Amino acid sequence: MSFEPKFETSGQLLDEYISRSWRSNAQRQRAKGADFVIGKREGVYMWNLEGNHKVIDCGVGGGVHSLGHRHPEVLATLRQALDDGRDTGLWSVPNAPYLALQDRLAELSPTDELTHSVFTLCATLSVDLASMFALRAAGEGRNKILAYQHGYHGHSGFAAMATGSNVEGVIDHYNLPQNSIKFFEEYGNLEDVAEAMTDDVAAILLEPMGYESFAFASQEFLNGIGKLCNERGILFIIDETRTGLGRSGKLWASQHYNIKPDFLITGKGLSGGLYPISAVVTTADIYETCMNQHDFAYLSSLGGNEISCLVGLKVLDIVSQPEMLEHINEVSAYLCAEFQKIGEEHHNLVGPVHTLGGIQSVSIFDLDIARQVYSNLFKFGVLCHSVCEVGVPTIKFMPPIVLNMDEADEIIVAFRKALADL
Numbered sequence: 266m267s268f269e270p271k272f273e274t275s276g277q278l279l280d281e282y283i284s285r286s287w288r289s290n291a292q293r294q295r296a297k298g299a300d301f302v303i304g305k306r307e308g309v310y311m312w313n314l315e316g317n318h319k320v321i322d323c324g325v326g327g328g329v330h331s332l333g334h335r336h337p338e339v340l341a342t343l344r345q346a347l348d349d350g351r352d353t354g355l356w357s358v359p360n361a362p363y364l365a366l367q368d369r370l371a372e373l374s375p376t377d378e379l380t381h382s383v384f385t386l387c388a389t390l391s392v393d394l395a396s397m398f399a400l401r402a403a404g405e406g407r408n409k410i411l412a413y414q415h416g417y418h419g420h421s422g423f424a425a426m427a428t429g430s431n432v433e434g435v436i437d438h439y440n441l442p443q444n445s446i447k448f449f450e451e452y453g454n455l456e457d458v459a460e461a462m463t464d465d466v467a468a469i470l471l472e473p474m475g476y477e478s479f480a481f482a483s484q485e486f487l488n489g490i491g492k493l494c495n496e497r498g499i500l501f502i503i504d505e506t507r508t509g510l511g512r513s514g515k516l517w518a519s520q521h522y523n524i525k526p527d528f529l530i531t532g533k534g535l536s537g538g539l540y541p542i543s544a545v546v547t548t549a550d551i552y553e554t555c556m557n558q559h560d561f562a563y564l565s566s567l568g569g570n571e572i573s574c575l576v577g578l579k580v581l582d583i584v585s586q587p588e589m590l591e592h593i594n595e596v597s598a599y600l601c602a603e604f605q606k607i608g609e610e611h612h613n614l615v616g617p618v619h620t621l622g623g624i625q626s627v628s629i630f631d632l633d634i635a636r637q638v639y640s641n642l643f644k645f646g647v648l649c650h651s652v653c654e655v656g657v658p659t660i661k662f663m664p665p666i667v668l669n670m671d672e673a674d675e676i677i678v679a680f681r682k683a684l685a686d687l
Contacts, residue, residue, distance in 0.1 A: 279291040279302065297639060298637075298639070298640030298643060299648065301318070304316055308334060308335075309334075309668050309672050320648040321648070321672060323648060323650060323664045324648055324663055326533065327507055327533070328507045328512065329534060330538040331510060331512060331534040331538075331623070332534070332537055332666065333667045334665075336539075338583060339537035339579050339580060339583070340539060343540055343575075352571075352572070353567055353572060354571050356566050357564075360569075360570070361571075362574035362575050365574065366382065367382040369578055370382050370544060370581070375517040375526075378548045378549075379526070380549050381547055382544050382545065382546045383544065383552075384543070385543045385569075386541045386542065386565065386573075387533060387543050388419060388424075388530060388533050389418070389422070390419075391506075392427065393419075393422040394545050395468075395528045396422075396470065396502070397563075398528065398551055399467045399500045399527070401554060401555050402551045402554050403468060403498070404498075406465060407467035409444075409445055409447050409463075409466050409467060410427055410467060411447050411448070411499075412429065412448055413429075413448065413476070414449065414450050415452070415475075415477050416472060416475075416476045418504060418506075426441050426442070426445060427470055429446075447461060449461040452475040452476075452486075453475065453483060454486075455485065455486055458490055459493055462499055466497075466499050467499070468500035468501065468502050468528075469499060469501055471490065471502070472503075472506075472508060473505070473513075473518040474508055474621075477653045478619065478653055478656060478657070479619060479625075479659065479663075481513070481518070481621045484522060484523075487524055490524070491525065500551075501524065501526040503519050503526040503528065503530070504532075505529055506530055506531070506532030507532070507663070509529075509531045510580065511589060511593055511623075512666060513624070514623075515590065515622070518622075528545060528546065530545055531546065534580065535580055536576060539576060540576045541567075542568075542574070592667075593623055594622065596673050600620065600677070604627050604680070607677070607680060607684070608627070614629065614684065615628065616629065619659075623663065623664060623666045623668070624661075626659045626661045627659065627680075628659050629658045632652075635658035635659070637687055641682070641686050642680065645678075645682045647676055649661060
């Protein structure tokens, strides 16, 4: 007996959401010109509920499906874990896969100092946990987390308080306390950050790219922040929810810079899109101070369970292979070159292209046109991440890192058609 209600079309399901569920979520889809509910999914592709419209997933849930949908090796690992008689276990009873995943993350971390991990169910909870750890470890008088005003870190707890966007943030909507967070306004402006790094700041929480533009941080900016943290006794939380696990062409985007973060957050991509897991990776000293000086420092009924850790181990095995990272860089270079060609052909419309590994963003000089390009891309078979509406309008692409050259060509063809169809 199936308990799942049956809908014949994407439109019907969107109508039901508008009628009796999360109305704005369905309305937002329609406003983008993407009446789309996922039916079949496989690899880089998704089909609508009706099965008559196929798109390349260039949003991947912000990193959840970085390995594409239903990656066969991750799927086999999940099935094997269940067939072996495992379930989620008990939070109060240690399990061996937890230790194995901690050891593997320590081995693969961007610095030798990041040796200990705590596993959660999602990146938002990892941001919460890293923030709590930082507030304890930073010392007396340091009671604030510094974050980028237009960044995005999550929708509950400290993660929500550190998401200051007027559009996506919910600080005012929920009347959240604002005495634990402070913001700097301009990503890339080191002076702006330095001015905000007052004596009450425990840590800075930052992605290695600007969330709105998808442009990666300059060496001067990120390395400068690392230096400021060292000089002022401020902890550095690098949020690699979107940029980690091979996305940047290295296993961690942090490896493109000369920084030594005190915390690394690797988010939802560790799940392989099949079983929830995220992680906070930190130093031995911070771990000891925060986790072992209180009997119940952090517990989660499902965080760090056996199945999730086995899935996470398989994902790390796949994304850390040198041939995988080489593949990401090869496809990235091709996409960048092709987007730049299109920019030269449409120089009155298309601006600078930013790319690093499996993240590309293409500037469009007019916001209304950018929104139309997004809609046209969907029509021609590409579902993008989003349109940047802060600063220069930008179409943001975040395809699965398993994208091959033929599939990359499909994106380029769709982009050309989207511009021609304006």
